[in-house]
Every structure is written in C-alpha cells, then in structure tokens.
Amino acid sequence: MGNMFNTIEIKDGVITVLDQTRLPREEVYLEARTTEDVWDYIKRLVVRGATLIGVTAGYGMWLAMKEVLSGAQENRELEAEEIMVIDMAFREKAKYLDSARPTAVNLSYAVKRMLGRWERIMDSLVSDDPSCAVPYITPLEILDALFEEAQAIRDEDEYSSKKKGEYGMEILKPGMTILTHCNAGALASVGCGGILASVYMANEQGYGIKVYADETRPLLQGARLTAWELHKNNVDVTLICDNMASTVMKQGKIDAVIVGCDRMAANGDAANKIGTSGVAILAKEYGIPFYFSLPTSTIDMKTATGDDIEIEERDPDEVTEKWYAERMAPECINVYNPAFDVTDHKYITGIITEKGIVYPPYDVNLPKIMGVEE
Ligand code: MRU
Numbered sequence: 001m002g003n004m005f006n007t008i009e010i011k012d013g014v015i016t017v018l019d020q021t022r023l024p025r026e027e028v029y030l031e032a033r034t035t036e037d038v039w040d041y042i043k044r045l046v047v048r049g050a051t052l053i054g055v056t057a058g059y060g061m062w063l064a065m066k067e068v069l070s071g072a073q074e075n076r077e078l079e080a081e082e083i084m085v086i087d088m089a090f091r092e093k094a095k096y097l098d099s100a101r102p103t104a105v106n107l108s109y110a111v112k113r114m115l116g117r118w119e120r121i122m123d124s125l126v127s128d129d130p131s132c133a134v135p136y137i138t139p140l141e142i143l144d145a146l147f148e149e150a151q152a153i154r155d156e157d158e159y160s161s162k163k164k165g166e167y168g169m170e171i172l173k174p175g176m177t178i179l180t181h182c183n184a185g186a187l188a189s190v191g192c193g194g195i196l197a198s199v200y201m202a203n204e205q206g207y208g209i210k211v212y213a214d215e216t217r218p219l220l221q222g223a224r225l226t227a228w229e230l231h232k233n234n235v236d237v238t239l240i241c242d243n244m245a246s247t248v249m250k251q252g253k254i255d256a257v258i259v260g261c262d263r264m265a266a267n268g269d270a271a272n273k274i275g276t277s278g279v280a281i282l283a284k285e286y287g288i289p290f291y292f293s294l295p296t297s298t299i300d301m302k303t304a305t306g307d308d309i310e311i312e313e314r315d316p317d318e319v320t321e322k323w324y325a326e327r328m329a330p331e332c333i334n335v336y337n338p339a340f341d342v343t344d345h346k347y348i349t350g351i352i353t354e355k356g357i358v359y360p361p362y363d364v365n366l367p368k369i370m371g372v373e374e
Contacts, residue, residue, distance in 0.1 A: 004232055007052055007190055008059070008154075015059050019046045020187060024228040035064045035093050042100040042107070045219065049188020050262045050298055051157045054106030057097055058150035061114035064093035065146050069139040077136035083122060090118060102310040103271055103340045105263040105300045110153055117149040118142075154190055160295035160354030161191020168198025168258070168293060168352045176255040177210040179245065182273035183225035184260020184293065195260045195293035195352070200233060210236040212254060216273055217242055218318045218337065242275050249286040257283045258352070261294040268345030268362025269306025274338055280347035292343075293352040301370055306342030314339050
C-alpha cells in the first residue's frame with residue numbers, strides 16, 4: 001500500500017537512500033558512508049520531507065558515532081577520559097548534521113533524541129543508583145544502543161504514517177477529490193504514505209479518491225514526486241501549476257485540501273512548502289476544508305507562533321535556471337527564494353496526527369494531545 005520503493009534502508013551497516021533529485025526520470029539509490037554524505041543528501045534534497053529528514057538524521061547520528069569510534073577496538077572497555085573525548089566529538093558532529101536545513105523540526109528532533117540516548121549511556125556509567133549503574137561500556141555497545149534509537153525513530157514514523165492514514169480516512173468519503181501541495185506522501189516518510197496514506201487506504205476499500213497535485217515551484221516536488229508516487233500507486237492524479245489552484249477550487253473540483261507540515265508552532269501556525277499558505281487562504285474563500293497531516297514529532301511546543309519559525313532560503317538558481325534548458329531570467333536579477341511559508345492557524349480546519357484529529361481551538365487542544373497541559 002502506497003509504498004513501492006524504499007526511501008531509506010540499512011543494508012549490511014550501510015545507509016542507502018532513494019535519490020529524490022533524480023525522480024521521476026530515474027530510480028537511483030545512493031549510499032551514505034560518511035556524516036558529510038548525510039548532511040549533503042539532506043541539504044540537496046536527495047532525501048527530503050520533514051519526517052524522512054528526521055529518520056535519515058537518526059541514522060546519520062549513528063554513523064557519526066561510528067566515525068568518532070573508528071579505530072577503537074569494538075569490545076574494549078572505554079576509559080572515562082576517552083568517553084569525554086568521544087562526547088565532545090559526537091556533539092560537534094551533531095551540530096553539523098543539525099545545520100543541514102533549518103525549518104523542518106524533525107531534523108533537530110532526531111539529532112536531540114540521539115544525543116539524549118548518548119547522554120543516558122554516559123549517565124549510566126556514573127549512576128548513584130546501583131540498579132541503573134553499569135561498570136563500563138564498549139564501542140560496540142554504544143553503537144548498538146544508538147542504532148536501536150535510530151531504528152525506533154524510523155519505526156515510529158512508519159507507525160504514525162499508518163495511524164495518520166487511518167484517522168485521515170475519517171474525513172474522506174467515496175468519490176472525493178483532494179488537492180495537495182508539495183510532496184508529503186510515501187516519499188517523505190518510511191511508512192505507507194505520509195499524508196497520502198489515507199488516500200491509498202481509502203482506495204483499497206474502493207473509495208476512488210482522486211488527487212490534484214500542485215506542481216510546487218520552484219523545486220517541483222508536486223510534479224516530480226507526488227504525481228510520480230500517486231501514479232505508481234494507481235491513484236487518479238491530475239497535475240496543475242500552482243497558479244491554477246484558485247480555478248480548480250472555483251470550478252468545484254476540490255472537496256478538501258490535505259498537506260504535510262515541516263514545523264507546527266504551539267498555537268497551530270504551520271510551516272510547510274512555500275505556497276501552502278496561499279492554498280489555505282483560497283480554500284477558506286471557497287469554503288473548502290483545509291487539513292494538515294503530521295506526526296506529533298512535527299509539533300514544536302517550544303515555538304510559540306509561526307513568527308518564531310526560521311524559514312530556509314535557498315539558492316536563487318532554483319528559480320532562474322533549474323529545470324530550464326536555458327536561464328529564464330536576466331543575469332544579475334534579484335531573486336528571493338524562501339523554501340517555506342507559514343499558514344496561520346485560523347485557516348486550518350483540522351490537524352490529522354497519529355493520535356487522532358485535532359480541531360480548534362489549537363492553543364487548547366494541541367497542548368492536550370502533546371500531554372503538556374498546565
Ligand atoms: O523542501 P522539502 O521537499 O523537504 O519540503 C517538504 C515539505 O514541505 C513537505 O510538505 C513536508 O516536509 C511534510 S512531509 C512529512
């Protein structure tokens with residue numbers, strides 16, 4: 001269901017990722033053998049989409065520790081001074097990986113979570129509580145523990161993809177047509193389809209859900225990725241340019257909009273691919289329900305509102321020449337290329353999560369679902 005490719009896989013200790021920059025022309029898999037490879041693949045969007053970035057970063061942190069420990073004998077007990085050196089080196093690599101992209105919170109979530117696991121290992125070496133204390137640790141044990149944590153991040157993404165799919169079914173009815181922006185489907189996760197999981201599940205039950213995909217300028221995630229994965233999974237998909245969304249809505253072709261999210265603030269404001277906020281405003285104008293679908297790991301309760309979310313700015317070439325046979329803008333023209341925008345929570349009908357659908361008021365209901373009520 002919704003998954004005829006592996007976005008990321010670990011084979012014989014090597015991280016292999018599907019190169020999304022080459023889709024839909026070629027299905028090519030690349031190996032990430034160093035922390036630099038992982039950073040580069042995240043930066044260049046070889047792997048992209050908030051949750052997949054998080055999963056990749058989890059394995060990247062395991063790889064980073066492997067590099068830090070390279071040369072140390074697998075089964076040797078490490079000395080306290082060595083642990084301090086390892087700690088410093090590992091933190092440096094964590095900072096580096098975290099710097100690959102700023103907006104999707106799942107990157108820093110995964111890096112922090114892997115650091116947290118490492119901190120628990122260190123704490124267990126000096127614990128006053130005899131039931132938790134361990135006398136020593138070996139490189140192999142450290143790597144096993146970090147791999148287990150990375151695997152847990154991966155498994156949780158797979159689980160939440162499925163649960164979001166099931167809860168998302170609540171808003172779908174047979175014969176509906178939805179509009180989506182960017183790619184937040186199976187290619188943006190390890191699971192059965194990210195936000196598109198509900199579509200795949202519904203269609204397995206004969207709902208016949210159709211999808212309009214915004215092409216999503218400038219990197220064309222809608223045209224290259226969403227259209228590709230939906231078509232591959234036999235979903236009736238129609239591609240439109242971003243500036244056609246208003247027309248198809250006005251023509252009554254769209255019953256609901258569902259998009260993914262890169263970071264949701266505590267008040268429900270949501271950063272997603274540039275263009276999303278415009279679609280949300282149009283949906284409100286035409287009375288079309290607008291949903292975000294995201295795992296709770298994408299909700300950042302430490303960020304109060306959308307104004308506090310850092311928006312990535314990318315290379316001007318993505319606007320002026322990428323995808324064109326020849327440059328389409330005058331040389332030296334000013335270009336502004338923010339990769340994300342923030343949709344105000346007032347435009348959001350509901351938020352589909354692995355714990356259920358959250359409805360307004362978000363400043364009350366998000367803390368509830370996140371278990372951080374006063
Ligand atoms: O720049 P990208 O391709 O990483 O942007 C991806 C998106 O904006 C997705 O909609 C978002 O990450 C949600 S996918 C889980």
